[in-house]
Amino acid sequence: MIALALPAANEEGFVPPTLEDMHLPEILPWGAPYGDGFGKQMLLILISVVILGWFFIVAARKGQMVPGRLQFLGEASYNFVRNSIGRDIIGEKDFRPYTPLLFSLFFFILINNLWGSIPLAQLPTTSHVGTAYALAAIVYFTWIILGIKKHGIKYFKYATVPSGVPIAILPLVVLIEIISTFLVRPITHSLRLFATMLSGHLIIMLSAAGTEFLLLEAEGLLKPLGVLTLVGGVAMFLFEVLIQVLQAYVFTLLTAIYIQGSIAAAEH
Amino acid sequence: MNEALILAAEEGANPLVPNIWEILVTLLGFAVLMFIVVKFVVPMFEKTFAERTEAIEGGLAKAEAAQAEASAALDEYKQQLIDARTEANRIREEARSEGAQILADLKAKAAAESARIMEQSQVTIEAERQAAVVSLRSEVGALATELASKIVGESLADDARSARVVDRFLDELETSQNAGAVQ
Numbered sequence: 001m002i003a004l005a006l007p008a009a010n011e012e013g014f015v016p017p018t019l020e021d022m023h024l025p026e027i028l029p030w031g032a033p034y035g036d037g038f039g040k041q042m043l044l045i046l047i048s049v050v051i052l053g054w055f056f057i058v059a060a061r062k063g064q065m066v067p068g069r070l071q072f073l074g075e076a077s078y079n080f081v082r083n084s085i086g087r088d089i090i091g092e093k094d095f096r097p098y099t100p101l102l103f104s105l106f107f108f109i110l111i112n113n114l115w116g117s118i119p120l121a122q123l124p125t126t127s128h129v130g131t132a133y134a135l136a137a138i139v140y141f142t143w144i145i146l147g148i149k150k151h152g153i154k155y156f157k158y159a160t161v162p163s164g165v166p167i168a169i170l171p172l173v174v175l176i177e178i179i180s181t182f183l184v185r186p187i188t189h190s191l192r193l194f195a196t197m198l199s200g201h202l203i204i205m206l207s208a209a210g211t212e213f214l215l216l217e218a219e220g221l222l223k224p225l226g227v228l229t230l231v232g233g234v235a236m237f238l239f240e241v242l243i244q245v246l247q248a249y250v251f252t253l254l255t256a257i258y259i260q261g262s263i264a265a266a267e268h
Numbered sequence: 269m270n271e272a273l274i275l276a277a278e279e280g281a282n283p284l285v286p287n288i289w290e291i292l293v294t295l296l297g298f299a300v301l302m303f304i305v306v307k308f309v310v311p312m313f314e315k316t317f318a319e320r321t322e323a324i325e326g327g328l329a330k331a332e333a334a335q336a337e338a339s340a341a342l343d344e345y346k347q348q349l350i351d352a353r354t355e356a357n358r359i360r361e362e363a364r365s366e367g368a369q370i371l372a373d374l375k376a377k378a379a380a381e382s383a384r385i386m387e388q389s390q391v392t393i394e395a396e397r398q399a400a401v402v403s404l405r406s407e408v409g410a411l412a413t414e415l416a417s418k419i420v421g422e423s424l425a426d427d428a429r430s431a432r433v434v435d436r437f438l439d440e441l442e443t444s445q446n447a448g449a450v451q
Contacts, residue, residue: 019283034287035287035289037289038289038293039289039290041287041290041293042289042290042293045290045293045294045297046293046297048297049297049298049300049301052301052304053300053301053304056304056305056308056309057304057308057309057312060308060309060312060313060316061312063312063313063315063316063319064316065316065319065320065323067316074313075313075316078309078310078313099310100302100305100306100309100310101302103305103309103310104298104301104302104305108297108298108301125294128286128287128290129283129284129285129286130286130287130288130289130290130291130294131290131291131294133286133291134290134291134294134295134298135294135298138295138298191284194283198283
């Protein structure tokens with residue numbers, strides 16, 4: 001087990017939550033060890049798809065000139081991604097084909113992050129690295145294929161050989177560019193999302209477990225400290241909601257930046 | 269549950285090692301979402317936006333056309349108003365000059381008529397005076413003759429003579445009158 005609480009808290013029988021507490025036994029087959037079947041994380045992902053599909057189809061279906069409340073909410077959400085991320089980053093001329101991808105990514109990640117703050121669900125599905133890898137891989141292959149489609153095989157030259165660099169250090173620069181663009185980029189893209197969600201959720205779990213221990217089992221003067229951990233835990237919960245929204249935005253924004261970079265590669 | 273935890277713990281779960289099933293479910297779920305978004309959500313929203321833009325632009329064009337029409341109509345009305353004023357002025361001026369003409373005509377006509385009436389009445393008066401003079405002369409002559417014959421006892425049956433006498437007398441009378449009038 002990986003101990004996440006301070007060693008001092010480990011005394012007197014306090015068992016801090018571990019990473020394994022985020023890996024619950026499977027639903028199908030019931031109670032099977034994590035990794036052997038269909039689990040809560042997968043269920044939440046499928047539910048998120050159903051909710052998003054249902055909500056946006058209902059919101060978009062009427063298509064009235066003067067939108068109702070639901071349609072307005074849907075249009076505002078759609079416009080946020082379409083205009084503030086897609087159009088502003090990729091540019092007025094080219095952004096339209098990528099709107100569906102950016103829109104799907106943003107709301108898919110948003111709701112899957114927010115699962116961590118929704119009672120009963122309480123598991124940010126993106127804190128399981130598989131989901132983050134999958135999403136980052138989709139984006140990774142998207143911008144590489146776009147670049148090749150747009151510029152042919154020359155795309156790799158555009159992407160890795162910057163102009164105006166002295167010939168002496170060019171090999172080094174090219175090596176750095178290759179590593180940073182084609183190796184590090186997808187890793188940071190996925191781990192940023194995964195790590196923020198995992199750590200945020202662990203902090204909340206830790207404050208909850210600590211509060212429970214302090215209030216119910218600690219003795220004497222330690223008991224009131226439980227109030228502190230409770231207040232801190234609530235504050236972290238609210239902070240975590242902010243982070244969950246922000247990370248969805250960051251992930252989508254980076255996607256837009258990568259796409260823009262590959263379709264406009266020749267320009268820089 | 270504890271057993272599961274222990275099992276998982278024993279495997280030494282590395283958080284960076286993905287669960288392959290979660291990757292598959294994520295890819296599948298995202299693919300379904302992408303399909304829904306590409307097939308329904310984006311086209312519907314874009315259609316609504318396009319229709320709304322068109323409606324707004326159409327409305328603007330319509331309003332512009334209406335305004336142009338209104339201003340054209342206003343110009344026309346203004347022009348008509350100016351025409352009407354000019355026309356009214358012209359008619360008024362015409363009427364004024366015509367009225368003056370008519371008045372002058374009437375005045376002239378009235379003056380001529382009054383002159384004519386005056387002349388006619390003078391002629392009539394003169395004629396009547398002549399008639400009166402003639403009738404007086406004969407009647408006064410006869411009466412005077414009869415009176416004189418009765419006074420002198422002499423029959424002045426001879427009409428011709430008496431007439432001459434009377435005429436002479438009247439002529440004398442007239443002459444003396446005229447002389448008096450002259451003097």
